[in-house]
Amino acid sequence: MSVLTLEGVWKNFHGHSVLRGIDLEVRPHEVVSLIGASGSGKSTLLRCVNLLETVDDGAIYLDGEEITDPRVDVDGVRKRLGIVFQAFNLFPHMTVLDNITLAPRQVHGVPKARAEEEAYGLLARFGLAQKANAYPDQLSGGQQQRVAIIRALATQPRLMLLDEVTSALDPELVLEVLGIIRELKESGMTMILTTHEMGFCRDISDTVCFLDGGVLLEKGPPEQIFTEPEHARTREFLRSVLESGRF
Structure with a gap:
């Protein structure tokens, strides 16, 4: 199908x-x-x-x-579905980790500990593990867009x-x-x-x-x-x- x-x-x-x-x-x-x-x-x-x-x-x-x-x-x-736009659309008042775990926790009901564990795994996979506690304005444009993609991936989209x-x-x-x-x-x-x-x-x-x-x-x-x-x-x-x- x-x-x-x-x-x-x-x-x-x-x-x-x-x-x-x-x-x-x-x-x-x-x-x-x-x-x-x-x-x-x-x-x-x-x-x-x-x-x-x-x-x-x-x-x-x-x-x-x-x-x-x-x-x-x-x-x-x-x-x-996961969708990523031209603009990064990260929440500026949230850390990278919080941006990534927000949807899994609030929308999908994933426990905080598990959501954070999976987020750290994605960040490590894509070379951004050291940025987990950074805020969007502390990242380059390329890093912000990579975080936006990771955020979409965190919900395990079809x-x-x-x-x-x-x-x-x-x-x-x-x-x-x-x-x-x-x-x-x-x-x-x-x-x-x-x-x-x-x-x-x-x-x-x-x-x-x-x-x-x-x-x-x-x-x-x-x-x-x-x-x-x-x-x-x-x-x-x-x-x-x-x-x-x-x-």
Whole structure:
């Protein structure tokens, strides 16, 4: 069974369709990357999956359950998802440890001692054990984003959603965050990510989806999308990205 399935998903804002009949399937342990120009609908798609936006037509299924059903337990669905945005969104008045353990304790009912033990394990795994008692403003941007990813991982999500998690970082810090995503793939985490890092996308993805004007115009393995795209619009986008030096 697929982890996630989108069937004919439409989303409108003020009479403008930003997602237009999206069909997508994400299998267990698969990494699906969404690429396309700004405004193509990538972030909106992730927000619809996390139920931060209500779809106007179509359906989304998580492990076979329709989560776009109006009767669904939204909080219950979000417990099974981890999402990380461009902005780190860490609580500035909390230490790294408290940021990471908040959701496991308050939402999932994990005892404090166990939540902290698991948090220390994640911090050690990703090279941040010495930062457990630091506050967000004492961390670099790359460290803050790594903590944001660890915070999402602490709830042991079924699916991780990563929305341009490197776009707010200085170039020298991007590799820190890409390294953590690569390790998540190696550990078998199922992920959907939006990115402008085309070289990384080509390397890490099982499936690449090109969105244009809210339409999922083309999808396939990275070798196909990056070397033999079927659509002229895909070729045009990749050419512009290549010229901008993002490959």
